[in-house]
Amino acid sequence: MQDGLKLDLSSLVRKQFIKPGANIGVRGIAWTHSYWGEVATGVIGADMSGQAEGWLCIQLGSLEQRIMLVSRPRHFGGRQWYFVCPATARRASVLWKPPGASRFCSRQTWGRQVAYASQFLDRDNRAHHARSKLNSRLCSIGGFDPEEWDVPPKPKWMRWRTYDRMVDKFDRYEAALDFGCYVAAKKLGILAD
Known part of the structure; x- marks a missing residue:
């Protein structure tokens, strides 16, 4: 799923x-990937001047799609805007266009045709992935090199409670990896009962 294109209304x-x-008038939009760089470019325009309805139009290569928008009142005032999925007519905050798809639709439209990469990872690989994500997040916040630290020191402005919570998560991922190594060693007969 994350290799496709995403329209997130809040982010827009x-x-x-x-x-x-x-x-608003027509504006250029680009999707980038952290590894591949720029993935796609297009133009986007929207009319949200109505009280309860509007539209968003996107042109992306040969794709030209007009998506309806609706708003609903919030409990404490104001309005929340949503896409109307072109396939299911359900409200959605995010629309996806997986690789090879011809239009943007809600996640429910794609069903089991698409999935996040993490859904195919086993327990150990999920722990590796989560641990490295946590490490890179802490390093980017604190300006540290992720290659030099397993768990970098607390960034200056971060609260201790937040930092301790992140370190606890890191320790849980580390314990899951240690258990995975123990199980693998047991299966290989390296460890005795």
Whole structure:
């Protein structure tokens, strides 16, 4: 799923590609991947000037798709905007276009045709992946080199409670990996009962 393209309504508003209560002109949009760089480019336009309805139009290569938008009142005031999935007509905050798909739709539309890469990882690989993600997050916050640290020191402005929670998570992933090594060694007959 993450190798496809994603339209996240909250992210589009935060990055000012679209604006609730306004009709914006056409703007360029690009999707990038941390390893491959720029994956796709296109143009996007939206009209959210209506009280309860609007639209978003996206052009991406040969794809030209118009997606309806609806808003619902929030409990404490204001309105929350949603995409209307072109396939299921359900409200969604995120639409996906997996590789090879011809349009953006909600995750439920794609069903079992798509999955996140982490769904195919076993327990040990999930622990490796989560541990390295946690390490790189702490290192990027604190300005440390991830190759030099298993668990970097607490960044200056981070609360101790937050840092301790992250270290506890790291320790749990480490314990899962140690248990995986123990099980593998037992199966290979390296360890005696």
